[in-house]
Amino acid sequence: MNISEKILALASGREEVAPGEIVDARVNVAMVNEITGPLAIEAFRKIGVKRVWDKDGIVMVLDHQVPADSVESAILHKIMREFAKEQGTRLYDVGQGGVCHQVMMEKGHVRPGELIVGADSHTCTYGALGAFATGIGSTEMAAVFATGKIWLRVPSTILVHVTGRLQRFVTPKDVILMIVGEIGADGAIYKALEFAGPTVEGMSVSGRMTLCNMAVEMGAKTGIINPDEASIAYVESRTSKPINPLRSDPDAEYEERLEFEVSSLEPQVACPHAVDNVKPVSEVEGTPVDQAFIGSCTNGRTEDLAVAAAILKGRRVKEGVRLLVTPASQEVYLEALKLGLLEVFVKAGAYVCNPTCGACFGGHMGLLAPGETCISSSNRNFVGRMGSPEASIYLASPATVAASAVTGEITDPRRLMAEA
Amino acid sequence: MIVKGEAVVFGDDVNTDVIIPGRYLTTLDPEELARHAMEGLDPEFPSKARRGVIVVAGRNFGCGSSREQAPLALKYAGVRCILAESFARIFYRNAVNIGLPVLECPGVSGMVSPGDRLTVNLAEGKVRNDTKGLTFQALKLPEFLLNIIKDGGLIEHLKRRLGRRGHV
C-alpha cells in the first residue's frame, strides 16, 4: 500500500484498503478557523450532543480576519472563544498563532501517520509531514466534533516524482505552479498526490508545505510526502507525543506516475484568472503591477521572507507600487524580526503587518480596486479573490513577487539579481 | 425524490470565490449570502434563481475553498439541484451535508440550454430535459448520501440516527 492507503487503513481499523472503497475513519485532529468554525459550532449545537468527542483533538485558530476588522468578525471571534472555553478545546487567539495551517504545523498538532481534517481547503498542507490531511466543510466538521469520525472514499494516488537541482531564485513554489499547470485545475479531483524524488527530499519542511498546500488547486483530496529524517526532526522538536511514521511500500500501487526534471525550470507565474493558467515568467515579464503580496499559508514562512529580503536589501519598492508583507505566524514574525528581515522590508518601503490571512483572501485588508493588478505569493487568483472582480491576480514565488515590487512590473528575479 | 426547475447554465471551473466572495463571509445569515450568490459571474443570478432553478455546469464545479457558505448561498438563492460534469470534492460533500442535491452528470452541458425545463429523479439518477424531450443518466448517488439529502442534510440525518440509538 502507499502512504495514503496505510493511514486510512489504520484510521478505519482495517488491515488493508483499496482505492474506491469507502471507509468510516477515526479522526486524530480536527481544525477550524473563524470563517468555518462558527457555522460548525451552530451545527454542532443542533445535533444535540453536549460535549465534543475529544477536546484535545480539536484546534481552533483565529486567522482570516485578525485583529477583528468589523463588528461581524468580532462576533465570529467571540463565538469561537466561548466555544473553546465551554469545551476546553485549544484556541489560538489574536497574538498567539497566525495562519491556521502554519500554526498547526509549528505547534506540533500535525504528526505523521495521522488523519487530520480541517474546515479549510488548504488543510492538505499537512501532508508535508506525512499526515493524511484534507479539507471539509462546517456541517461535516460538526459531525466530527460530535463523533470523531468521518466517511472517506479511499483515493487513488498520482505519484509525482521530481528530480533535478533548482536554480538560484527558483523555488518550490515554481515547481508546484509548473505541476498545477501540467495537471490542471481538475486533474486530480478525488485523488491523492504523492510528491517524491530527490528534489522533494532535498526541500525543507517549509518548501514541502508549499507543494502540498497547492494540491487542492488540482482538485486533490490531499498532497502527501513520505516522512524522512528532516520531517521527523521537525515534528519531534514540536511535540512530545509518540509518532508513528508510515511510508509507502516500495511496491505500492499508483494510478499514474508523473516525472518532472526541474534543473532548467524558469520561475513560473499563474496568470489571471485560473491557477492552472501557468506560464514561464519570460512570457509575462513587463506586465505592470499595482500591488505585490508576500504571505499566506503557501509562502509566508521565514524561508520565503528571507529570499524576498535578499532581493529587497538595498533596493526600494517602485514608486506607485505597494508591497505588503505578512509573516504567516507569530513564530515566523519573531524569527524574521531577529534575522533583520523586517527591517529590510520596512527600509525598502514595504508595508509589514501582523500574521493574518489578510490580503490572500480579500477579507479585510489589501483589497484591489477595479482595473488593478496584484502579484501574490498566495495560492488563488480567482475573479474577486482579492477584492474587485475587475482586478487581476498573478501568482508567483516570493522571489518573483519581490523582484516585481522593485521594478513595478513582473520580473524574473534571476535577471534582477544578475544585473546587480 | 423528484426535483423540477428551469436550467441556469455555467461553464467549467466555477470556483467558490465567484459563488460567494470572501468579503461576505462574516455573515451567518444564509439569506444575506444568497443575495450575493454567483456575484463574480452573474450579478443577476439571485433574481433569476428566486423562482427555483437547477444549475447545470461543466467540470470541477465548486473548486477552491471549503467554505460551506458557497452551497448555502446557492441553496437559499433558490437552487434546487446542481448537475455538473464533475464537482470539486469539498463542495460536493458540503452540498450533500446541507441537503442540496448534486448529481455528477457527464455530458450534461451539451444537452441543456439556459431556460430548459428539467426534471431530476435523484434516486434513479435520471435527468429529463422536458423542453428538448431528452432523457439521460447521471451517476447514481450512493444510497447513504441519498439518505442524507432526503433527511435534509447531515445534521437532521445525525439527529435521526442519534434519536434511534440514543448515542453517537
Ligand code: SF4
Ligand atoms: S492564507 Fe489564504 S489560503 Fe491560506 S488559509 Fe489563509 S485565506 Fe486560506
